[in-house]
Amino acid sequence: MAVTIRDVAKRLNLSITTVSRALDGYDDVAEDTRERVRNAAAQMGYAPSHMARQMRRQRADTIGFAISLPPTARDNTNNRAFADPFVLEFIAGLGDEATQCHLDLIVSTATPGMEEETLFRRWVQGRRLDGVVVNRLRKDDWRVAYLTQNRVPFVASGHLQGATFPFIEVDGKSGFKRMVQYLAGKGHARIGYIGGPDGLRLQDDRLAGYRAGLRAAGLSFNKAFLAQGDMTRNGGYAAALQLLALPQRPSAILCVNDMTAIGAMRAARERGLVVGRDIAIAGFDGIADAEHTEPPLTTLNQPAYDIARALVQMLAQMIEDGRRGQSHVPKQVLLQPELILRQSTEGGN
Amino acid sequence: MAVTIRDVAKRLNLSITTVSRALDGYDDVAEDTRERVRNAAAQMGYAPSHMARQMRRQRADTIGFAISLPPTARDNTNNRAFADPFVLEFIAGLGDEATQCHLDLIVSTATPGMEEETLFRRWVQGRRLDGVVVNRLRKDDWRVAYLTQNRVPFVASGHLQGATFPFIEVDGKSGFKRMVQYLAGKGHARIGYIGGPDGLRLQDDRLAGYRAGLRAAGLSFNKAFLAQGDMTRNGGYAAALQLLALPQRPSAILCVNDMTAIGAMRAARERGLVVGRDIAIAGFDGIADAEHTEPPLTTLNQPAYDIARALVQMLAQMIEDGRRGQSHVPKQVLLQPELILRQSTEGGN
DNA sequence: CGCTATTTCCAAAACGTTTTGGTAAAATGT
DNA sequence: ACATTTTACCAAAACGTTTTGGAAATAGCG
Numbered sequence: 001m002a003v004t005i006r007d008v009a010k011r012l013n014l015s016i017t018t019v020s021r022a023l024d025g026y027d028d029v030a031e032d033t034r035e036r037v038r039n040a041a042a043q044m045g046y047a048p049s050h051m052a053r054q055m056r057r058q059r060a061d062t063i064g065f066a067i068s069l070p071p072t073a074r075d076n077t078n079n080r081a082f083a084d085p086f087v088l089e090f091i092a093g094l095g096d097e098a099t100q101c102h103l104d105l106i107v108s109t110a111t112p113g114m115e116e117e118t119l120f121r122r123w124v125q126g127r128r129l130d131g132v133v134v135n136r137l138r139k140d141d142w143r144v145a146y147l148t149q150n151r152v153p154f155v156a157s158g159h160l161q162g163a164t165f166p167f168i169e170v171d172g173k174s175g176f177k178r179m180v181q182y183l184a185g186k187g188h189a190r191i192g193y194i195g196g197p198d199g200l201r202l203q204d205d206r207l208a209g210y211r212a213g214l215r216a217a218g219l220s221f222n223k224a225f226l227a228q229g230d231m232t233r234n235g236g237y238a239a240a241l242q243l244l245a246l247p248q249r250p251s252a253i254l255c256v257n258d259m260t261a262i263g264a265m266r267a268a269r270e271r272g273l274v275v276g277r278d279i280a281i282a283g284f285d286g287i288a289d290a291e292h293t294e295p296p297l298t299t300l301n302q303p304a305y306d307i308a309r310a311l312v313q314m315l316a317q318m319i320e321d322g323r324r325g326q327s328h329v330p331k332q333v334l335l336q337p338e339l340i341l342r343q344s345t346e347g348g349n
Numbered sequence: 350m351a352v353t354i355r356d357v358a359k360r361l362n363l364s365i366t367t368v369s370r371a372l373d374g375y376d377d378v379a380e381d382t383r384e385r386v387r388n389a390a391a392q393m394g395y396a397p398s399h400m401a402r403q404m405r406r407q408r409a410d411t412i413g414f415a416i417s418l419p420p421t422a423r424d425n426t427n428n429r430a431f432a433d434p435f436v437l438e439f440i441a442g443l444g445d446e447a448t449q450c451h452l453d454l455i456v457s458t459a460t461p462g463m464e465e466e467t468l469f470r471r472w473v474q475g476r477r478l479d480g481v482v483v484n485r486l487r488k489d490d491w492r493v494a495y496l497t498q499n500r501v502p503f504v505a506s507g508h509l510q511g512a513t514f515p516f517i518e519v520d521g522k523s524g525f526k527r528m529v530q531y532l533a534g535k536g537h538a539r540i541g542y543i544g545g546p547d548g549l550r551l552q553d554d555r556l557a558g559y560r561a562g563l564r565a566a567g568l569s570f571n572k573a574f575l576a577q578g579d580m581t582r583n584g585g586y587a588a589a590l591q592l593l594a595l596p597q598r599p600s601a602i603l604c605v606n607d608m609t610a611i612g613a614m615r616a617a618r619e620r621g622l623v624v625g626r627d628i629a630i631a632g633f634d635g636i637a638d639a640e641h642t643e644p645p646l647t648t649l650n651q652p653a654y655d656i657a658r659a660l661v662q663m664l665a666q667m668i669e670d671g672r673r674g675q676s677h678v679p680k681q682v683l684l685q686p687e688l689i690l691r692q693s694t695e696g697g698n
Numbered sequence: 699c700g701c702t703a704t705t706t707c708c709a710a711a712a713c714g715t716t717t718t719g720g721t722a723a724a725a726t727g728t
Numbered sequence: 729a730c731a732t733t734t735t736a737c738c739a740a741a742a743c744g745t746t747t748t749g750g751a752a753a754t755a756g757c758g
Contacts, residue, residue: 002476004714015738020716030736045499047474052714055404055743083637088437095456099468106453107444119448125396127351150394233641266641288432292582292615294643353744364708369746379706401744404713704755711748718741725734 003046012040023048059323062104063315064129065094066120066143067136083232084259085287086304087135090157093308094133101316103130117142124152131315133157133308137201153318155311158201159332166314166330170302172202172284173209175337176254179282179300180213183252183345188280192225192250194239194260206256206284225250229260236263244271251279252345258283258290258299265293265344280345284337295343302337352395361389372397408672411453412664413478414443415469415492416485432581433608434636435653436484439506442657443482450665452479466491473501480664482506482657486550502667504660507550508681515663515679519651521551521633522558524686525603528631528649529562532601532694537629541574541599543588543609555605555633574599578609585612593620600628601694607632607639607648614642614693629694633686644692651686 009016014037022029022037029037040046054060067087091107098105106129108120123129124146131153134143137160144165147154159167183191193210196203214221227242229235236255243250244267255261261283265275273279276295283290286301314331321328358365363386371378371386378386389395403409416436440456447454455478457469472478473495480502483492486509493514496503505516532540542559545552563570576591578584585604592599593616604610610632614624622628625644632639635650663680670677 006714016715017717017738017740018736021737024716028736033736045474047471048716049714050475050477051400051403051409052743053716054400055714055745056716058743060400083437088432104455106455122396123399125394126399128399233637262641269643288582289638292611294618355744365745366708366710366747367706370707373746377706382706397746398744401713402746404715404743405745405747407713700758702755702757704753706751706753708751709749712746713744716742719739721736721738723735723737725732727732728730 002049003044005046005048008037008040008044008046011044012036020048060128060130061102062106062129063094063098063131063133063312064120064123065091065105065107065133065135067108084257085289086257086259086285086302089287089304090135090308093305094312097309097312101312103312103316121146124150131155131319133311133315138199139201139204153315153322153328155315155318157307157311160201163332164330166318166328166332168307168311168314168333168335170307170335170337172206172300172337173212175284175300175339176206176209177213177216178339179254180210180219181217182339182341183254183280183282184213184217184219186280186345188252189219190222190225190248190250190252191219192227192243192253194227194229194236194243194253194255194264196229196231196256196260198228203256210254229256229263231257231260233259233263233266236260237267238263240264240267241271244268244273249279253279253281255281255283258285258287258297261297261299261344262289262293265297276343276346278347280347282345286338286340290340290342293344295346298342298345299340300337301340302335307335351398352393354395354397357386357389357393357395360393361385369397409477409479410451411455411478412443412447412480412482412661412668413469413472414440414454414456414482414484416457433606434638435606435608435634435651438636438653439484439657442654443661446658446661450661452661452665470495473499480504480668482660482664487548488550488553502664502671502677504664504667506656506660509550512681513679515667515677515681517656517660517663517682517684519656519684519686521555521649521686522561524633524649524688525555525558526562526565527688528603529559529568530566531688531690532603532629532631533562533566533568535629535694537601538568539571539574539597539599539601540568541576541592541602543576543578543585543592543602543604543613545578545580545605545609547577552605559603578605578612580606580609582608582612582615585609586616587612589613589616590620593617593622598628602628602630604630604632607634607636607646610646610648610693611638611642614646625692625695627696629696631694635687635689639689639691642693644695647691647694648689649686650689651684656684 005016005019009019018029019037022034023041095105132147133155135157137156137158154165156165156167159169180191193207195207211221224246227239229239236259240253240263243253253264255264261281264281268275268279268281275281282298284300286299290297290299318328354365354368358368367378368386371383372390444454481496482504484506486505486507503514505514508516508518529540542556544556560570573595576588578588585608589602589612592602602613604613610630613630617624617628617630624630631647633649635648639646639648667677
């Protein structure tokens, strides 16, 4: 049905070789022939079939993003992968840079009834993609094992101990340490922490930062001040209620991410507390919403969009190197998050 | 490099035909042969190449989402396609249902330097996709013309006058009419409206609803109470400041969508007004954030997620019908948005 | 046993490109 | 005028499947 290269060739009494090469800009075709080909192609509405090209070139020109969700963050009716603005900004960065690199991006959204893992495996095995970006690594992540084994190029946002793959990580430990020290400096002595699900690398990291901060400030660690959410608003809400119900409630609460913090602020409001006066709350990520909350949220900003773009560039390079049989030196970057102070941590205690 | 169907066939001394048919479940292969094939395939880690399959079958098994952005909603560094939770929920629905229908979804994100249109044309011409979902139709939308001309199946969220294509639309006119009547009933006589960019179908629609509501409530239309945003938070903020600077400011403001309303609430707060007491503000969309704003936002809810899923189903059916040469009767649906009353419109005037 | 029906398998074509390894013709050099 | 290079083109192979149209072998039947 659609117009193929053969149709164009026939129309001009040329070989398909010449048509192909004319359009691809090879220099072994006469300038006026090239012009004739271009015109005919434009007029006939010809564009090379993407599938056929991929087939012949043996490359998918597609990268995948294997998003990892904590089980509680899914529900039956609605895929909540997209609910966190941080993840979204990240995806936007991936998408933009991918297009710029002439790559397509497919995002593995785990749907109810279909396991994330199944889908992902199908993609890799079906040579659907040339490379993968993974995020939110777990302590023992099947994805890195799988990708390494199948020799699929991949880059990570975050890293594991002694990683041999390329990654870009934002230093959550150092960030939260600074945050605790800041709060301690304002007189807070009872500082709580709402974390994410166990097994997540970033959770360990940020929790370690929290504890390091307490130590540095000469405060003792109190297990009762620890609560666990699931990195969603509702998770943060529930965890905060728990902390606020303590007989000696914390005067400040650090949250593993901004979404959690937004939930925590709601909990505080409902308990009749004015955030930024009666209690300090802070997050991590620097999502745009944090600027517009009431009160605006103190947070540690990570440049999700730029990180994503950089990761895609690294990945593209890696894929290219792999094709040429060159070995790739993994680039590994550690960034410092930026402490953004806003009203939610005003008022010492 | 990767293992192909030929490798499996060779290993078992079978033809590739048989291997293919064994795995695809055809009944002209002996049960024990099928078992042998299955085992060998699993053991050798064989999975059919997606590209080759597509090539042969002449179908991309992919649908596209052509997102339309007002120019002001883009900036140089960051793609703001993903900034609106409403769009996101919509995309999540598309993605989920697509996976369920064994389709892939690619989202056309217009990047700086690359025109949305160029990218989109490449996809269609390169037969990258079997069908398209379009949203935010413009009065004279090049996309519907283009898709119709190229005989690409598509469905729309929203519709145009006398549309011959399938669509699902939420009745913005009727919704805003009801909203105005509700506010008028609470005593508001000076009701403002912050719209979206011109040329957008939904803008006309909702504006018409606003005017119809005024008429029904016996209020006169005041041009000064009209402001224009760009459907983003910042657009809403700026437009609201303008309305609030009027000597006789509105006592209630309707916003074309929730993001605009969130911006407007910020503007009101900054002017020292308490939303829900000194001024009423309402939105449209029913995004999750609207529940968590301070105060929670009155809005007209549209089930973005479910609409998206339904659209994909319609599209899949359409594609299927097209393959069989059957003509397709376009299904056209008009839904009523649900009025959700929250604190932001408390307190009459 | 001879005939037809069923079962199980397969060779070859096709999908639409890009790439390889050419060949004639024209231009250039001696 | 002949050898050599350059220019402009092309036939055929390959990419990895699925599908078509059989063909042997086996089973069923009178």
